[in-house]
Amino acid sequence: MAQKIGMEVSIALGEAAKLANTDVIAAYPITPQTHIVEHIADMVANGEMDAEFITVESEHSAMSACLGSAAVGARTFTATAGQGLELMHEVLYVASALRFPIVMTVANRALSGPLNIWGDHSDVMATRDCGWIQFFVENGQEAFDLTLCAFRIAEDPTVMLPTMLSLDGFHLTHVVEPITLIEKSDVDKFIPPLKHPFALRPDKPVTMGAFAPPFIYTETKKIADEALRSSKKVIVSVWDEFGKRFGRHYNPVETYRTEDAKTLLLTMGSYSETAMVAIDNMRTKGEKVGLIHLRLWRPFPFAELKQTTENADNLFVLDRCISLGGPGGPVCSEIKAAFYDSQKKPSIIGFIGGLGGRDMTPGDFEYMTKRGKEIIQHGTKNEVEMIGVKE
Amino acid sequence: MAKSEDSLTLKDLNLGCVVTEPGNARQYKTGSWKSKRPVTDREKCNKCGLCYIYCPEGCIRVNNKGYFLSNYEYCKGCGICAHECPQEAITMIEEEEE
Structure with a gap:
């Protein structure tokens, strides 16, 4: 344990999704995010990871499939970048409004046009107001650590919000860094099982995504804003707890x-x-x-x-x-x-x-x-x- | 829940605005949307019920005398019943008019 292993940061993020017991991954490959979901697909295909990998025809479908997965209370992960994030755009707002604790990695990439696959923050800045928790990481170790924290934060019963982790395309995704992984048993203690209070069950039907006419829409936005603002204390406390458990400390x-x-x-x-x-x-x-x-x-x-x-x-x-x-x-x-x-x-x-x-x-x-x-x-x-x- | 739309506040909303009670669209009275309402001339009406079949809102019900009449709490005033009535018994009149 606590041994540093040289690995590509994207691979480490796939490992984080595995260690976190992710149930469902719905993703579409796009540079510079591809290695993350490719590694997950490998692990699922090889039987190393007990999860459903849903291959979809676009990022719009990827995020939509994530909604379905989260609706039944499954732990859900996806990753995207650049144009892919923009294609998801309208569905992002639905994920936060429905309070689905989806975790997504964004390998930051410039937006077309002109066509450019390299890194900047245009993609994620265009999603600034989508109601997700959003943070930016500085290096590979942080990307790994905060992916684990992202599940814990997103699924906290007082938070229940989707969480987006941004890491710079290529500058982080494609570099090999010394990374300290965490033992599965320790991750299990850090991230308890997900419990969505209204997860879909045949014997407990509910309506999700009902429309909100003018007489109640404003109130839904007030609640969403308060939920996102008050998530900060949980973010800080989860990062503190992570620091105490694993010795690496993170602050807003x-x-x-x-x-x-x-x-x-x-x-x-x-x-x-x-x-x-x-x-x-x-x-x-x-x-x-x-x-x-x-x-x-x-x-x-x-x-x-x-x-x-x-x-x-x-x-x-x-x-x-x-x-x-x-x-x-x-x-x-x-x-x-x-x-x-x-x-x-x-x-x-x-x-x-x-x-x-x-x-x-x-x-x-x-x-x-x-x-x-x-x-x-x-x-x-x-x-x-x-x-x-x-x- | 079963609150009217006027008395709903943010405190009534579940996590993710999930609705746990089935069939509560009935509480949402869409009748205020209409600018014209259908009025049936009972002299002309032969109680065929085509208006009931065509109504997209499903707000027409047969009364105890066999007439098919719109429930104004839900009727949006689209006028399809008046357009389809073979007897031309239904007139759309302005909401302000008696």
Whole structure:
């Protein structure tokens, strides 16, 4: 036990689905997610995993099959990426409205067009408001650990919400990392069996997905919003319990060398580790810089974010997605909104980079830090800058 | 449950808005949707019941005198009964009119 094994992160995620006793997987292969469901399909076919693997004709059908599976109270997993997530789009809202604790891995991929299979966050940002719990992972170990946590969080009787785990396509899915797996018996103790209070039974018929006319639709949305917001305390407590049991600790907002930092960078996903290298480089030059890594995206961790940034002068946000014709990147615009009413707030500047698999180097993060300060000096804070555009 | 739509609040909703009681669509009175209502001229009506067969809402019932009449709590005012009536006994009149 606790031995590190070198394995592709996608394979580790398949192992996590197996360790979690997943009953049903309905999935359609799409790069860069394919290896996850291929590995699961292998294990099911070889009799190593006792689950139903439903092969479907599209991602729309994949998520629809997941609804059916979750409706009977089966533990349900799927994975997708990019266009696949968009094809699922309308069904995502149904999963959260029906309070089905489906767990899905999204191997973040840029959206067409032009056609691009490489990583950025455009796919998941387009599903921001679908009512799912959403978090972003930084490395392979975290992807494995938080997949296990995702089942536990989603199925908590006070939560019962679908949960989406985002990991960067290729940068994480296709790399081999040393990963510590967890013993099956320990996972069993961590994730109790799923009990849906209204799971379909022939002797206990119910109506799921009844329509909600104007006299009650607003109330359904109020409940959905409250359910998602109040899931945060369960997310935090499950991550705490995971840390106590297995020694790896996760928080909604992570910080790196922020103690006395006057300038903070903010990232999501795997680029956080690249940014850490840049922070180290700048620290050796005596700059007081630090990093905020936003792990939890929905429910948005307003309080934790404010707490970690209260002593900083500047906050420079990297978005791997652009809201065309809008306020820049979705993450930065939400962070600006989060601080709107605060008396004490940093100067917030948004950058867009790492689109469609374009690498961001530590040098790019150093540039972002320097450029952010220049923008503040020149008083052009509302401009959106895309990093590394070849003009 | 069996609450009217006016008295329902978010506290009445089950997890995932699951409905545990069968047949409660009956509580949803769709009659307020209509702008015209069907009125049967009993002089012309020969009690054939075609209106009852054609009504897509299933809201027409036969009364104790054998006339087929719409239940205005559910009738949406589509006018199919008036269109199909071979005796032209059914007239659609504006809701405001007596």
